[in-house]
Amino acid sequence: MVRWEPGARERLQAAALELFATRGFEQTTAAEIAESVGLTERTFFRHFSDKREVLFYGQEQFLQAFVDGVDAAPPDASPLEVIASALDSAASFFPDERRPYSRMRQSVIDRNPALQERELHKLAGLATTVAEALRARGIGEPAATLAAESGATVFGIAFAQWIREGESRSLSDIAGQVLRELVNLTGAARTGDGPPASRVWSQGAPIRPGT
Amino acid sequence: MVRWEPGARERLQAAALELFATRGFEQTTAAEIAESVGLTERTFFRHFSDKREVLFYGQEQFLQAFVDGVDAAPPDASPLEVIASALDSAASFFPDERRPYSRMRQSVIDRNPALQERELHKLAGLATTVAEALRARGIGEPAATLAAESGATVFGIAFAQWIREGESRSLSDIAGQVLRELVNLTGAARTGDGPPASRVWSQGAPIRPGT
DNA sequence: CGTTCTGATGTCAGTCACAGACATCACGAT
DNA sequence: ATCGTGATGTCTGTGACTGACATCAGAACG
Numbered sequence: 001m002v003r004w005e006p007g008a009r010e011r012l013q014a015a016a017l018e019l020f021a022t023r024g025f026e027q028t029t030a031a032e033i034a035e036s037v038g039l040t041e042r043t044f045f046r047h048f049s050d051k052r053e054v055l056f057y058g059q060e061q062f063l064q065a066f067v068d069g070v071d072a073a074p075p076d077a078s079p080l081e082v083i084a085s086a087l088d089s090a091a092s093f094f095p096d097e098r099r100p101y102s103r104m105r106q107s108v109i110d111r112n113p114a115l116q117e118r119e120l121h122k123l124a125g126l127a128t129t130v131a132e133a134l135r136a137r138g139i140g141e142p143a144a145t146l147a148a149e150s151g152a153t154v155f156g157i158a159f160a161q162w163i164r165e166g167e168s169r170s171l172s173d174i175a176g177q178v179l180r181e182l183v184n185l186t187g188a189a190r191t192g193d194g195p196p197a198s199r200v201w202s203q204g205a206p207i208r209p210g211t
Numbered sequence: 212m213v214r215w216e217p218g219a220r221e222r223l224q225a226a227a228l229e230l231f232a233t234r235g236f237e238q239t240t241a242a243e244i245a246e247s248v249g250l251t252e253r254t255f256f257r258h259f260s261d262k263r264e265v266l267f268y269g270q271e272q273f274l275q276a277f278v279d280g281v282d283a284a285p286p287d288a289s290p291l292e293v294i295a296s297a298l299d300s301a302a303s304f305f306p307d308e309r310r311p312y313s314r315m316r317q318s319v320i321d322r323n324p325a326l327q328e329r330e331l332h333k334l335a336g337l338a339t340t341v342a343e344a345l346r347a348r349g350i351g352e353p354a355a356t357l358a359a360e361s362g363a364t365v366f367g368i369a370f371a372q373w374i375r376e377g378e379s380r381s382l383s384d385i386a387g388q389v390l391r392e393l394v395n396l397t398g399a400a401r402t403g404d405g406p407p408a409s410r411v412w413s414q415g416a417p418i419r420p421g422t
Numbered sequence: 423c424g425t426t427c428t429g430a431t432g433t434c435a436g437t438c439a440c441a442g443a444c445a446t447c448a449c450g451a452t
Numbered sequence: 453a454t455c456g457t458g459a460t461g462t463c464t465g466t467g468a469c470t471g472a473c474a475t476c477a478g479a480a481c482g
Contacts, residue, residue, distance in 0.1 A: 003448045004459065029438065040461060045440060079396055116335070117328040124331055142368050146393050149368070153360040157353050182357050185290055186397040214477045215430065240467065254431060256469060425481080432475075439468080446461075452454080 009047045009057070011037040016054040021104060025112040052118045055105065063126055066090045066151075070133040079139055083151040084179055086130060090155060091172035094162065103163050127152040154178045220258045220268070222248040227265040232315060236323040263329045266316065274337055277301045277362075281344040290350055294362040295390055297341060301366060302383035305373065314374050338363040365389045 005011070015036045019028040030051050031041040048054045069089025073082040094102065109115040131148035139147070158175035161167055167174075216222070226247045230239040241262050242252040259265045280300025284293040305313065320326040342359035350358065369386035372378055378385075 008459080030440085031438085041438095041440090042462080043460060046459080049440095051439065113332065117332045120331040120335055121324065121328045124327070142372070142389055142392055143396055145368055146364070146389065147396055149364040150361065150393070150397075153357070153364060157356055157360070161353070178353055178357065181353055182361070183397045185354055185358055186361075186394045219430080241469085242467085251432060252468090253433080253470090257430080260469095262468065423482100427480075428476105428478090430476100433473085435472090436470080437468105439466105441465085443464090444462085447457105447459100449457090451456080 005038065008037070008039060008043065012039065012044060012047055013054055013057065017105060017108065020055070020108045025108065025115060052115055055109065055115060056118055056122055059122065062090065062093050063129060065093050066126060066130055067133050070130060070137070075137070079134060079143055079147040080179075080183070082134065082137070082139075083147055083154070084176070086151055087155060087158075087175045087179060088172055091158075091170070091175050094159070094171045096170065099162070102159075103165075106160075106163050123152050123156060150182065154182060216249065219248070219250060219254065223250070223255060223258060224265055224268065228316060228319065231266070231319045236319065236326060263326055266320065266326060267329055267333055270333065273301065273304050274340060276304050277337060277341055278344050281341060281348070286348070290345060290354055290358040291390075291394070293345065293348065293350075294358055294365070295387070297362055298366060298369075298386045298390060299383055302369075302381070302386050305370070305382045307381065310373070313370075314376075317371075317374050334363050334367060361393065365393060 012033060016028070016033045019033055019036065029041075030044045033054070034041050034044040044054075048057055066086050066089065069086030070082055072089065073085040077085070109119055127145070127148045130151060131145045134144035134147055135141070154175060158171060158178045161174050161178075162169070162171040223244060227239070227244045230244055230247065240252075241255045244265070245252050245255040255265075259268055277297050277300060280297035281293055283300065284296040288296070320330055338356075338359045341362060342356045345355035345358055346352070365386060369382060369389045372385050372389075373380070373382040
């Protein structure tokens with residue numbers, strides 16, 4: 001007979017998402033999550049540095065995919081092309097089957113400012129790491145940071161759209177379009193007589209719900 | 212005889228910054244801050260929704276400046292020009308005299324992840340508000356959000372540079388240069404045979420310390 | 423001028439996030 | 453058979469934050 005059921009961390013994560021989605025994040029205590037899978041509060045905090053982290057733990061692979069995308073770009077690629085490569089690589093971490101899960105998770109995050117803060121912090125960390133990878137390629141400052149943060153922004157916007165009800169395009173496709181839109185935006189930097197801003201999406205509703 | 216010394220909130224903010232800078236954020240309790248200005252913990256939390264907020268309260272004017280900059284742009288301005296206007300307006304909130312204060316405040320923030328999270332959240336809120344203002348000007352999605360987030364990114368990078376030891380340019384000047392660098396970055400989207408990334412700053416060190 | 427109202431504060435008690443110290447005990451290694 | 457070892461439980465404490473209620477100087481009012 002085994003002393004402990006295996007996969008404590010994963011069970012905690014699943015239970016947490018479930019409870020957060022039903023009762024809400026603040027209305028769920030860490031002790032409740034732990035007890036719901038037969039563990040104690042103390043064990044919960046041994047697996048996750050804080051209550052929010054249960055929703056964010058384990059994203060190193062995603063970050064790695066982003067960086068891998070940077071490294072996979074040809075050595076003579078422009079910063080923008082490097083970012084495009086990184087976005088493509090990162091998008092592969094979100095196949096369409098994962099959409100329902102991502103939607104549920106994101107809806108929990110969108111309902112709680114504390115979780116939004118953590119998400120932004122993780123995204124900022126991603127940008128920092130990517131910027132470092134860009135600098136390693138010889139890209140200077142502020143270009144490296146600018147490119148990295150832009151990449152993170154594009155990813156964030158694309159992800160938010162990918163999650164949207166009714167959206168069926170792949171994350172990669174959406175990210176590509178958003179990136180092109182960014183180029184369009186900064187590229188059409190004339191005296192305002194350029195073409196009107198293209199409407200990529202049907203609705204004019206805001207992209208990011210929170211904050 | 213007055214019952215209470217006036218300016219409780221401001222006194223709390225000043226004391227908090229002072230204590231955070233010396234003892235550190237986590238090593239300072241809300242009760243200590245309150246007692247250091249003759250108040251109680253309960254009163255501290257009546258003025259600030261949480262301990263971190265004492266460093267961030269009162270930025271509505273800054274946000275307003277950003278939005279005013281958006282509204283001040285001519286109606287036929289491109290999104291990028293609108294952002295440039297907003298950046299200029301926002302930068303006016305940080306005259307050179309304020310640099311030492313901003314530096315001290317930022318050094319506290321840079322030393323604590325929880326404070327960085329709050330800062331990012333505020334910046335994201337700024338972007339959301341600016342995006343709304345852009346949509347009100349008839350700019351569609353995702354252009355509005357993209358432009359707003361890019362503006363926030365540029366501001367963040369410029370601010371970080373403005374704070375740097377040895378930097379003497381005005382925030383407005385720096386922001387203008389960073390924005391131009393962004394255009395340069397996305398505009399030079401060729402096959403990599405363009406000019407090498409310009410080195411605006413002497414050092415290649417990372418821009419954002421935290422995360 | 424006395425009364426009433428109000429707003430900023432204090433007091434008290436409670437919940438919950440989190441952390442340190444120590445005990446437990448199945449299991450694998452020796 | 454013994455000995456670690458690692459994941460867990462137990463206990464206890466601190467500090468962030470909240471609700472309920474009391475206080476009281478000064479402003480408003482009759």
